[in-house]
Amino acid sequence: MAALDETQLREGVDRETVETVQSMAGTYKHGWETEIEMEFAPKGLNEDIVRLISEKNNEPEWLLEWRLAAYRRWLTMESPDWAMLDIPMIDYQEQYYYAKPKSMVEKPKSLDEVDPKLLETYAKLGIPLKEQAILAGVEGAGEERKVAVDAVFDSVSVGTTFKKELAAAGVIFCSISEAVQDHPELVKKYLGTVVPQNDNYFAALNSAVFSDGSFVYIPKGVRCPMELSTYFRINAENTGQFERTLIVAEKGSYVSYLEGCTAPKRDENQLHAAVVEIVVLEDAEVKYSTVQNWFPGDENGKGGIYNFVTKRADCREDRAKCMWTQVETGSAITWKYPSCILRGDDSQGEFYSIAIANNWQQADTGTKMVHLGRNTRSRIVSKGISAGHAQNTYRGLVSMHPKAKDSRNYTQCDSLLIGDQCGAHTVPYIEVRNASSRVEHEATTSKVDDDQLFYCRQRGMDEEEAVALVVNGFCKEVLQELPMEFAMEAQALVAISLEGSVG
Amino acid sequence: MLEINNLHCELEDDTEVKILKGLSLTVKPGEVHAIMGPNGSGKSTLSYVLSGRDGYEVTEGSATLEGEDLLDMEPEERAAAGLFLAFQYPVEIPGVGNMTFLRTAVNAQRKARGEEELSAGEFLKIIRAKAKELQIEPEMLKRPVNVGFSGGEKKRNEILQMAMLEPKMCILDETDSGLDVDAMKLVSDGVNALRASDRAFLVITHYQRLLNHIKPDVVHIMSEGRIIKSGGPELALEVEENGYGDLLAEANA
Ligand SMILES: Nc1ncnc2c1ncn2[C@@H]1O[C@H](COP(=O)(O)OP(=O)(O)O)[C@@H](O)[C@H]1O
Ligand SMILES: [Mg+2]
Helix, strand or coil: CHHHHHHHHHHCCCHHHHHHHHHHCCCCCCCCCCCCCEEECCCCCCHHHHHHHHHHCCCCHHHHHHHHHHHHHHHCCCCCCCCCCCCCCCCHHHCECCEEEHHHCCCCCCHHHCCHHHHHHHHHCCCCCCCCCCCCCCCECCECCCEEEEEEECCEEEEECCHHHHHHCCCEEEEHHHHHHHCHHHHHHHCCCCCCCCCCHHHHHHHHHCCECEEEEECCCCECCCEEEEEEECCCCCECECEEEEEEECCCCEEEEEEEEECCCCCCEEEECCEEEEEECCCCEEEEEEEECCCCCCCCCCCEEEEEEEEEEEECCCCCEEEEEEEECCCCEEEECCEEEECCCCCEEEEEEEEEECCCCEEEEEEEEEECCCCCEEEEEEEEEEECCCEEEEEEEEEECCCCCCCEEEEEEEEEEECCCCEEEEEEEEEECCCCCEEEEEEEEEECCHHHHHHHHHCCCCHHHHHHHHHHHHCHHHHCCCCHHHHHHHHHHHHHHCCCCCC | CEEEEEEEEEECCCCCCEEEEEEEEEECCCCEEEEECCCCCCHHHHHHHHHCCCCEEEEEEEEEECCEEHHHCCHHHHHHCCEEEECCCCCCEEEEEHHHHHHHHHHHHHHHCCCCCCCHHHHHHHHHHHHHHCCCCHHHHHCEECCCCCHHHHHHHHHHHHHHHCCCEEEEECCCCCCCHHHHHHHHHHHHHHCCCCCEEEEEECCCHHHHHCCCCEEEEEECCEEEEEECCHHHHHHHHHCCHHHHHHHHC
16 A cells, blocks of 8 residues: 555555645635744844844854854845846845744753643644654655654754654754753864855855754764654734754764755745855765745736745765755745755765746746766756746756766756746856866756646546646656655645646 | 537638538437548537537537537537537647557546546556557557548547547548558447447448448438538438439539
């Protein structure tokens, strides 16, 4: 039975997807807000706010200095404008940079002490914070699968599950603010070593004001016993979310990490500028999967999240491997290029992406594969889907440095258009600076074919079911790279985010 | 079952192009009707207009299925009402498994009719049995819909879909074209197995040989958007022997 569900899941849309879609009937599913009393820092951004955030988190002096250095750098930088995005002016003084549920001011010692309203919020999102709530309903080849969850609510981590089991394996999985307290030497050693403070405008901003995020450390030779997952939710109004994730995989270790995101529906735009840093050492492997479902704005383009994210993995030693898989369906504007620095010899980077833009969404996303070591390999599979008035750009850099002898890249970049008001753009940058490396790039653009839709409808599917089926088929190569429970969610999302795109 | 009365249609994009020009036809439950006619006479167009494909404008006439106005329904509503079209050119859907496609279709129809959906297990049992009858390899069920299928595989796959959906009114558009003798036999056996007193068939074909396997009750000759002659199976043999020439001349006389 389990095997059957697996096959069918991997083939395209299944019954559950369609049911989920129908039950959601055209509205953004996570668009409610939770009424919880919040403690805010004053609006606006200046050195005092940076100090306050640092103080609230009880940080050591070096980290405060690090933040201040980032802030000062940020003041000298300009918002990037090279992406194919129309970004309205953002007033950084009109945002709150710190919001914390009041019940969290005194940090709860265990999940039992967490405000039940918060737990309810996560339950509504379908996230099992309680340890007994093992992700239900998904058969993974007959055995139940455990997923440890760290949930971040506005700026603050509200709890991490399965701590004991992880600790037994030597795995550290906690919020980054806890890591600063409990493992300062690790944080100090790795923070900012993959994405430097001054890497770009949004990374500098994040470095100055990040309030929380997740920290993962997998010791030498350890295969993390379960999948690790972080769910981010922006709840409070006018609040920017600046989380920072740091993952360190020691020699010969393995971890699969999942990240999910939602936010309530609001008329105002909300800013999300995260940084994810991954350090992969010799023979280690990290899989990082994202299902991003921030509120995309309504059908007239009002509201929605601005998602300006810097994600980068440093395959620092030989045979290190990192794989990014992302399903980007939400956000009004997405600016995001999860990248791999292939520094070690024989290291490998992979990037699998589905980016869906509907209505007035704008997405400029892709990856950078920087080959520095010998015999390094990278593979990029990007599926962009545009509908409504949306603009969807794939921007990818493949760079083969002089020492990266005998390296290979394969890039496949497919765009699918639904309707004739939307756009798809492919912007590949390729630099090859040695004679023995090879780069292959394939790109296609197609439209959802009327004959396909008619064929599906003649067999009894309605138009939206038909579109979802065809699009899920188009995305299959990426969907099948996702961990099972995410694949289900992603299929449902693909369908939901395309609602109203036909007819 | 199916009642078509004085049907006229033209192309939506070019209203100068009139394709159906007053076509009338009645198919009763349990009957098999064959439509034969030269290329371009409008046979496929008839099947598309009945099943609701975009691009055609009906300017006059009516078509009903069990008394319900077909032309007023969305394509999926016609399907749920029991109309099935085996396509002359089955469409490829990359990345979508054949089985997933069919299960989605079967359950969509069941849902539209207010019936309970089939569980994955029940579905699998039924489809395996039916696939076996049509000598469709289990591996073909997993492949993406029609992608890389041979001509014969595509046509057998259409019949498999028909068998799974159990429609009331089946239209087969040149299901025999491109089939070798063995495949033709398989497809015909598949169709014959579905013959029932509450089901009817409209078999569009170019050649008489299919009708040796699927015995029609009535044969219609179509030309320039109209039925110009109807008769028994002997009419098909006449076409086989003499071509359409005489019949067309007779009609124009
Ligand atoms: N979508 C279309 N666009 C242009 N011409 C069409 C279209 N559909 C049908 N026709 C024309 O209508 C006539 C009938 O076509 P068709 O129904 O395919 O005939 P048959 O199936 O009998 O060979 C042909 O002349 C064909 O060119
Ligand atoms: Mg034809």
